[in-house]
Amino acid sequence: MIKIEQLHKRFGKLHILQGVNAEIRQGEVVVVIGPSGSGKSTLLRCMNLIEEPSDGKIYFEGQCINEKAHDVNNTREKMGMVFQSFNLFPHMTVLDNITLAPIKVKGQSKSEAEQIAMNLLHKVGLSDKAHVYPSKLSGGQKQRIAIARALAMKPHVMLFDEPTSALDPEMVGEVLEVMKSLAQEGMTMVIVTHEMGFAKEVGDRILFMDGGNIVEEGTPEEVFQAPKHPRTQEFLRKVI
Ligand code: ADP
Ligand code: MG
Numbered sequence: 001m002i003k004i005e006q007l008h009k010r011f012g013k014l015h016i017l018q019g020v021n022a023e024i025r026q027g028e029v030v031v032v033i034g035p036s037g038s039g040k041s042t043l044l045r046c047m048n049l050i051e052e053p054s055d056g057k058i059y060f061e062g063q064c065i066n067e068k069a070h071d072v073n074n075t076r077e078k079m080g081m082v083f084q085s086f087n088l089f090p091h092m093t094v095l096d097n098i099t100l101a102p103i104k105v106k107g108q109s110k111s112e113a114e115q116i117a118m119n120l121l122h123k124v125g126l127s128d129k130a131h132v133y134p135s136k137l138s139g140g141q142k143q144r145i146a147i148a149r150a151l152a153m154k155p156h157v158m159l160f161d162e163p164t165s166a167l168d169p170e171m172v173g174e175v176l177e178v179m180k181s182l183a184q185e186g187m188t189m190v191i192v193t194h195e196m197g198f199a200k201e202v203g204d205r206i207l208f209m210d211g212g213n214i215v216e217e218g219t220p221e222e223v224f225q226a227p228k229h230p231r232t233q234e235f236l237r238k239v240i
Helices: 040-047 072-078 094-104 110-123 139-151 169-184 196-202 220-225 230-239
Strands: 002-011 014-024 029-033 055-060 079-082 157-161 188-192 205-210 213-218
Touching (some): 002 040, 014 040, 014 213, 029 040, 029 196, 040 157, 040 188, 094 110, 110 139, 139 157, 196 220, 205 220, 213 220, 213 230
Parallel strands (some): 029 188, 079 157, 157 188
Antiparallel strands (some): 002 055
């Protein structure tokens, strides 16, 4: 579904991504781990072209998406993204937050968009919150709404950048549960997280990043139980 070839990202003189190669297959849950500053967010942001790659190629469903002729908006619609900060629109109700893009971008009717939104709210366990404003929600609820909002665009892949890092500990589980059920339904997902238990349980494949590159990848068993690279070993010693 996604293929990344020799991806480089520079910010001025800083060489942040240093030739990343990776593949994400349809239906796969790929978890990206690694120390702070290793380039995890930059990699995710390049995947959906929030950041413009400096060099290299990104293919999505067979098409190179980082060349001038490509329709960036079309690609972004097919990639749902969930951030650490929930980024809900504070002046809009939950329902309006979820239906905005489907109506404006996809041209759905209000009633169609609202019906889809209500189904998604049910899925994330928040049917009773359709008409409230984000300020009335807990962090965990906001993040579940952010996930529902991304899903409303019917993305082909979901990208998560530390979706639980800003949450109080007691709210982490409810968000991970929603992500787990998405995985079980076969959604293709790329997840940056420090939740190692979740990574082991839900991940099909783990990518360990350090210094702007993927230095090790494998199944959760391979990476967590028998890490090969010294930097992976050191990182896991610190976080587990
Ligand atoms: P991670 O998500 O693994 O913590 P990031 O991808 O956020 O790492 O950042 C990797 C490095 O790139 C960091 O040193 C960060 O300061 C730098 N960086 C990220 N975005 C920018 C930017 N817009 N301009 C300059 N440097 C950046
Ligand atoms: Mg990050």
